[in-house]
Amino acid sequence: MQLASSGGRRLRHAALAARKHALEAERTVTRKELSAAARDAGKALDLRPAQRAVLSELVACWGEQEWERLLVWPSNDYLMSRTGLTERAIRRILRQLIDLQLIAPKDSPNGKRYAVKDLAGQVVDAFGFDLTPIYARRGDWAVMLMEQKQLREVQKRAFDEVTICRRAAEEALAALAAHFPEVDRTEFEGELKTLQARTPARSKVTLPADLLEAWQLLRTHAEEAFYNAGNAGLRVRHSDNNNGSPSEPCNKGFPKKAGAVLPTEQPPDHLSPKLILEACPTLGDYDQPVRDLADIVSAGRYLRAALGAHESAWAEAMEDIGTVRAALAVIYTLQLYEDDVARNGGKSRIKNPGGYFRALTRMVKSGKIDLAVELLAMRRRRMS
Known part of the structure; x- marks a missing residue:
């Protein structure tokens, strides 16, 4: 059996639930506060633009009366003129807002919306829509917005x-x-x-x-x-028992540890990308221009994979010796490996470049070698 409230409107469970929401005792609400609660409700419930437009117009009709309920009574014609929607759309959206427990209908005996005035002409009551749930449920909107965030x-x-x-x-x-x-x-x-x-x-x-x-x-x-x-297909960890300079991997014929920087060379703290390119032509495998330290870092991060070094080795190097020196260590190790391959007919005595990179990083961290000095020495040998 279909129940109906006064005025012929069908009774909806959501309307009864919305009526149970009330303001705190002696609470006064401004239009600004009600508008803020309506905006939060629109975001929390993900209302469509048309629904937000109608809700916004209902809120705009609130006259800040000091009543227990926030009542407004705009006609459908007024809402149509303000929103540009058809009457059918207005009716549908009002039903949807009721089902969402945002508003509650307060119907008059004849189904019309109007204000009730006393003998002095003051508005003391009204029939239309109750906006109290919008403001009373502001805690719900805050929780929903936090969950969405x-x-x-x-x-x-x-x-x-x-x-x-x-x-x-x-x-x-x-x-x-x-x-x-x-x-x-x-x-x-x-x-x-x-x-x-x-x-x-x-x-x-x-x-x-x-x-x-x-x-x-x-x-x-x-x-x-x-x-x-x-790693030539070997699934073994690199055993780091090389305590000498990286210029002498395995102590088998590689150049001796680099000496001091020559007076004609740049100070170690000011290695230019041009100088690094001259020392390590393998940097050309990085298909981007190398113009500054940022490009050096990008090249080192990219070429790290060419060593077969795990990403954890790169992370460890950045933490231990800094990002720039970690990139230089990658480039330097790769150049040592390729130089050794060129000298030994396609074979290298560095069997695990990734593990060698880890060893190099630890030696740089301990102060046993200076990467800048090694790079300058490598450049000197290449240019001679």
Whole structure:
């Protein structure tokens, strides 16, 4: 059986629930406070523009009367003129606002909306809509907005991590193709394309639950493939028993530790990118111009994968000796390795460049060697 309230309006459960919301005792509400609560409600409930427009006009009708309920009585014609919506749309949106427990109807005997005045002409009551729930539920809006903010932050971090994993996987596969083209990358590249197709745009609110894990797994496998290829397929940790200068790896015929900087050379603290390029031509493998220290750091971060050094080695180097010297250590180690390959007919006595990079970093940290001096000496030998 359909129940109906006065005026022929069908009784709605939400309307009864909204009526239960009340203001605190002797509480007065300004239009500014009510408008702020309405804006928060619109954000918390993700109201559509038309719904927000009608709600805003209802709030604008509040005359700041000192009543127990926040009553307004605009006609549909007035709301139509203010919003540009049709009467049918106005009626539909009012029902929706009631169902959301934002407003509660207060119907007159004839279904009209109007104010009730006393003999002195003062408005003492009204029939129309009760906006009390909007303000009384402001705590609900605050909680909902906080939850939405936390959800957005979680999603942002998840998308950021996906981006990091995607770039790292692409970097590892590009390095694998450049340095070890004989390694089969078909499976990795197929998985990369599949994950790229599955990854939604950042504008989407949710990220599939298993997608981040899949990106992390692809990154790990791609980097491990590159690491193992650079380590001649050996799955063993590098044993660091080399305590000498990095110019003498394994003490087997490499140049002696560099001496002091010559008077005609630049001071070690002011190594220019040009000088580093002259000392380490392998820097040309970085396909971007190297004009300043920022470019040196970018090149070192990029070429780190060419050594087969794990990302943790790069992180350790940055923490121990600083970002710039970590990049210089990568470039210097790669140049030593390539020089040794050139001198020994395609073979190098540095079997694990990634492990050698770790050893070099620790020697720089302990003060056993000075990278700037070593680079200047390498340049001097190359220029002579």
